[in-house]
Amino acid sequence: MSDSPTTLSTPAAASLARHRAFSLVRIGALAANTLLDLIRQKVFYFLIVFALVLIGCSCFMDFIRPELQFQVIKDVSLGAMSIFTWLLSVLATAMLLPKDIEDRTLYTILAKPVPRFEYLLGKLCGVLLLLAVSTVIMGAMFSVVLFAKEQFVVAGLRHELGGNPAALAEALKGVYAGTFSSALVAGIIAIYLKAAIFAALTLFISTFASSYIFTVVISVAVYLIGHLVPMARDYCLSGGGGFVAKATVAVVALLFPDLQLFNLTDDIVAGNAIPLPIFLHTCGLGFLYIAVYTCVAYFTFAKKEL
Amino acid sequence: MSEPAISIRNLTKVYPIPFKRERVVAVHDLSLSVEPGQVYGLLGPNGSGKSTTMKILLGLVSATSGTTRIFGRDSTRVESHEEVGYLPENPYFYKFLTAGETLRFYGRLCGMGGQALRDRVHELLAVVGLEDAEHRRLGGFSKGMLQRIGLAQALIQEPRLLVLDEPTAGVDPAGSRDIRDLILQFKARGITVLLCSHLLGQVQEVCDRVGILHKGRLVCEGELDKLVAIENQTQLIFENASPELLARFEAEAAACGARLVEKSKPHAPLERFFLEVTK
Amino acid sequence: MKRVAAILLLLLAFGAAKFPLEQRIGEAHRAAFFHGAKLNISLREQIGQGAFLAALSGFRGVIADILALQANDAWENTQWSRVHFLYKQITTLEPRVTVYWEMAAYYMAYDAAAAALQDEKQPRQLLRVKASREYMQLGREFLEDGVSNNPDRFVLYNRLGHVLMTKLHDHYGAYEAYTKAAQFPDCMGYEKRFAAYELAQCPGYEAQAYELLLGLYREGPVERTSTLLKRLAAVEEKLAIPPEQRVYKPPTKNP
Numbered sequence: 001m002s003d004s005p006t007t008l009s010t011p012a013a014a015s016l017a018r019h020r021a022f023s024l025v026r027i028g029a030l031a032a033n034t035l036l037d038l039i040r041q042k043v044f045y046f047l048i049v050f051a052l053v054l055i056g057c058s059c060f061m062d063f064i065r066p067e068l069q070f071q072v073i074k075d076v077s078l079g080a081m082s083i084f085t086w087l088l089s090v091l092a093t094a095m096l097l098p099k100d101i102e103d104r105t106l107y108t109i110l111a112k113p114v115p116r117f118e119y120l121l122g123k124l125c126g127v128l129l130l131l132a133v134s135t136v137i138m139g140a141m142f143s144v145v146l147f148a149k150e151q152f153v154v155a156g157l158r159h160e161l162g163g164n165p166a167a168l169a170e171a172l173k174g175v176y177a178g179t180f181s182s183a184l185v186a187g188i189i190a191i192y193l194k195a196a197i198f199a200a201l202t203l204f205i206s207t208f209a210s211s212y213i214f215t216v217v218i219s220v221a222v223y224l225i226g227h228l229v230p231m232a233r234d235y236c237l238s239g240g241g242g243f244v245a246k247a248t249v250a251v252v253a254l255l256f257p258d259l260q261l262f263n264l265t266d267d268i269v270a271g272n273a274i275p276l277p278i279f280l281h282t283c284g285l286g287f288l289y290i291a292v293y294t295c296v297a298y299f300t301f302a303k304k305e306l
Numbered sequence: 307m308s309e310p311a312i313s314i315r316n317l318t319k320v321y322p323i324p325f326k327r328e329r330v331v332a333v334h335d336l337s338l339s340v341e342p343g344q345v346y347g348l349l350g351p352n353g354s355g356k357s358t359t360m361k362i363l364l365g366l367v368s369a370t371s372g373t374t375r376i377f378g379r380d381s382t383r384v385e386s387h388e389e390v391g392y393l394p395e396n397p398y399f400y401k402f403l404t405a406g407e408t409l410r411f412y413g414r415l416c417g418m419g420g421q422a423l424r425d426r427v428h429e430l431l432a433v434v435g436l437e438d439a440e441h442r443r444l445g446g447f448s449k450g451m452l453q454r455i456g457l458a459q460a461l462i463q464e465p466r467l468l469v470l471d472e473p474t475a476g477v478d479p480a481g482s483r484d485i486r487d488l489i490l491q492f493k494a495r496g497i498t499v500l501l502c503s504h505l506l507g508q509v510q511e512v513c514d515r516v517g518i519l520h521k522g523r524l525v526c527e528g529e530l531d532k533l534v535a536i537e538n539q540t541q542l543i544f545e546n547a548s549p550e551l552l553a554r555f556e557a558e559a560a561a562c563g564a565r566l567v568e569k570s571k572p573h574a575p576l577e578r579f580f581l582e583v584t585k
Numbered sequence: 586m587k588r589v590a591a592i593l594l595l596l597l598a599f600g601a602a603k604f605p606l607e608q609r610i611g612e613a614h615r616a617a618f619f620h621g622a623k624l625n626i627s628l629r630e631q632i633g634q635g636a637f638l639a640a641l642s643g644f645r646g647v648i649a650d651i652l653a654l655q656a657n658d659a660w661e662n663t664q665w666s667r668v669h670f671l672y673k674q675i676t677t678l679e680p681r682v683t684v685y686w687e688m689a690a691y692y693m694a695y696d697a698a699a700a701a702l703q704d705e706k707q708p709r710q711l712l713r714v715k716a717s718r719e720y721m722q723l724g725r726e727f728l729e730d731g732v733s734n735n736p737d738r739f740v741l742y743n744r745l746g747h748v749l750m751t752k753l754h755d756h757y758g759a760y761e762a763y764t765k766a767a768q769f770p771d772c773m774g775y776e777k778r779f780a781a782y783e784l785a786q787c788p789g790y791e792a793q794a795y796e797l798l799l800g801l802y803r804e805g806p807v808e809r810t811s812t813l814l815k816r817l818a819a820v821e822e823k824l825a826i827p828p829e830q831r832v833y834k835p836p837t838k839n840p
Contacts, residue, residue, distance in 0.1 A: 019385040020417070029414035033400065040402035040443075064657055067684045072653075075646030082643055103398030108459060111364045111392035111469075112415040115384050170773055177771075178684075227642045230611055233604065254600025258607040263643040267618040270646075270681035271738075278613045285603070285610060292599050296592055303588065305321075306366040 030122020078265040085195035093202040094215040187265040193286035194262040200293035207300040226259035309378035311498035312340040317372035332358040334522040347509040350519035391460030395472040401445035416463035430458040450481030665697040686731030694724025739769035759783040785816040
């Protein structure tokens with residue numbers, strides 16, 4: 001090496017270009033790097049499990065009525081999507097910071113002209129991209145299975161009721177009404193948003209957590225408690241109850257996100273449509289959570305002694 | 307006069323111990339300055355405050371009091387990092403990335419891109435001798451290769467200052483010598499190097515100036531040659547000298563009032579021997 | 586320490602801001618989804634703590650599906666009271682999934698009612714008939730509850746009409762149910778006709794039924810099914826419409 005003919009170029013007029021306080025290029029580099037790293041850690045293997053769940057609930061349910069089969073496919077697939085994206089979000093995000101600190105990669109990154117806020121934002125964007133890719137893939141797999149099942153049932157009906165066009169039309173109407181609807185997309189977006197909120201929240205927790213396990217445990221606790229927030233809120237707004245009990249429950253309702261608001265799939269699978277303004281409000285709330293958690297993550301991380 | 311590459315003034319770092327009233331003073335009123343183009347060795351036993359000083363300089367840890375400047379710019383400001391390349395002790399990097407991807411990633415963090423970045427990556431891979439490993443993932447790299455990729459990433463934006471924390475820790479003698487040669491090459495190119503190391507022999511080979519930290523205080527600092535030279539002693543080494551000749555030298559010296567301190571056969575350095583055997 | 590307090594305060598302040606926001610969006614969801622997921626404590630006692638938590642955490646549909654599979658087993662083994670019990674829980678979990686109400690009613694009013702008539706453990710025919718009728722009533726109750734949870738959908742009105750028509754022979758009730766179903770644009774083509782058939786069988790409503798049947802007859806040949814013609818003839822007979830005014834003239838045999 002020392003006898004290598006290659007020599008170093010002289011330092012460094014190039015680096016004297018004006019430093020930008022905020023750079024999308026740096027955030028993009030961090031996000032792409034996080035995504036690539038996670039993908040190469042073979043996180044997408046969980047999709048095989050998802051596929052098995054899909055196959056299981058679509059192939060071995062022939063003994064129940066077709067309408068109920070559609071119901072089961074939708075319930076189970078969307079439930080699995082919800083749990084997988086959430087798990088992926090928590091587990092992937094929780095290890096980002098501790099791993100970078102342990103491997104000292106964080107030191108090399110922050111020793112470059114990278115503000116800490118950009119580092120956090122880049123990492124978060126990487127996880128959000130990963131979640132988006134997985135949600136799209138799972139959504140596509142789900143649609144294919146549902147479509148296949150629909151076609152299978154339709155073919156059966158055509159065979160059975162071929163001689164009676166009126167009855168066939170009625171039956172087909174029922175089948176089509178029970179399979180795809182645009183509200184399903186809204187439900188899937190809500191699943192993604194919930195996972196995205198957890199990515200931001202987990203990142204925040206990991207900025208002060210002492211270990212990976214701690215971060216995961218706290219995130220799971222927030223998940224469980226977050227679903228009880230509407231009950232806590234109702235209790236606060238209702239009459240009666242002692243001051244101490246009310247104050248305690250109020251703290252829960254204030255500190256934890258109301259995760260029930262992002263559980264749209266149960267109601268959407270039940271055939272409800274969600275009005276666009278309400279859906280947009282729900283999305284807005286989701287973005288607000290992500291923004292707030294990212295900001296508090298920065299406040300704790302900004303002065304962290306590494 | 308040009309700005310010093312590193313200027314540390316009255317730096318103190320105190321770590322509070324949680325839930326206790328005690329505090330640990332990691333660095334105590336440290337002042338030092340490194341001139342551009344110098345290779346400066348920061349020495350000291352474990353826990354003497356070397357790493358803390360480096361981390362403060364790089365903005366990873368905040369100072370309790372005092373200032374740190376890099377080429378005149380306050381080192382707590384992110385912009386000042388444009389001038390610095392840093393190699394931490396035992397770095398690991400993203401093991402699922404290839405060497406090329408790793409360097410391109412760090413390049414983009416420094417605002418580089420396009421053909422300029424691709425050229426720079428190839429140049430640096432050649433400098434550190436990893437051209438063949440461009441498409442190999444870091445997970446399969448040896449310690450020495452990791453250290454070299456670490457050096458390459460530190461140099462990616464052509465910084466004027468390199469901060470190296472134990473760059474040869476855990477690396478075999480051949481790798482160690484390569485890294486030492488690289489440091490000398492950087493020096494020849496005018497890059498300032500701040501080097502933290504336990505391996506005093508190596509420090510002695512490359513450093514112009516050293517500072518020794520002990521319990522957070524700078525106990526000694528100066529030009530290496532002046533610090534280690536024993537002013538009232540002189541070393542002579544002969545080849546093919548007969549015992550008679552040596553006896554005459556000894557007698558002459560005694561007559562002039564000088565004292566012979568040591569007479570021995572010089573050893574070939576073990577490092578050279580090892581390198582020859584493993585060639 | 587100061588920083589921790591500051592962050593906690595910040596989160597609480599954000600909480601105070603989001604509290605009314607979440608309350609509003611929650612109400613909007615409830616309004617949009619009608620009865621939505623108002624899970625109550627009695628449900629927790631019924632389905633157990635774990636399933637209750639899962640139901641709260643967005644797996645209501647999955648829990649309901651699992652219970653439906655259990656109900657399917659119970660149905661295969663003709664354990665009718667278990668089927669009833671399970672469907673009570675399922676419909677509490679998923680009041681807006683009409684297929685559950687339908688199936689619950691079908692199992693009760695048709696399958697369980699038919700099985701009760703052949704119950705070998707019950708030697709007395711009268712008691713068998715009584716038990717069968719009770720199951721039909723249970724089916725009707727499911728559909729009535731279902732309708733009140735889903736007043737915006739035709740399908741349960743339609744099924745209620747079927748049960749009242751074919752099982753309980755409550756013709757006026759069936760007429761009302763079919764009439765409600767007929768008001769939905771996506772309803773079955775026969776809702777209006779069935780409403781008219783049923784009203785034609787209610788003593789005292791002949792004139793009204795005549796209007797309905799006549800209206801349908803005049804809509805064209807598609808509506809002129811054999812049952813419609815039969816009912817029309819019967820109503821005209823009861824109302825003693827003079828033969829020359831009768832719309833429906835039985836085909837005369839050629840001499």
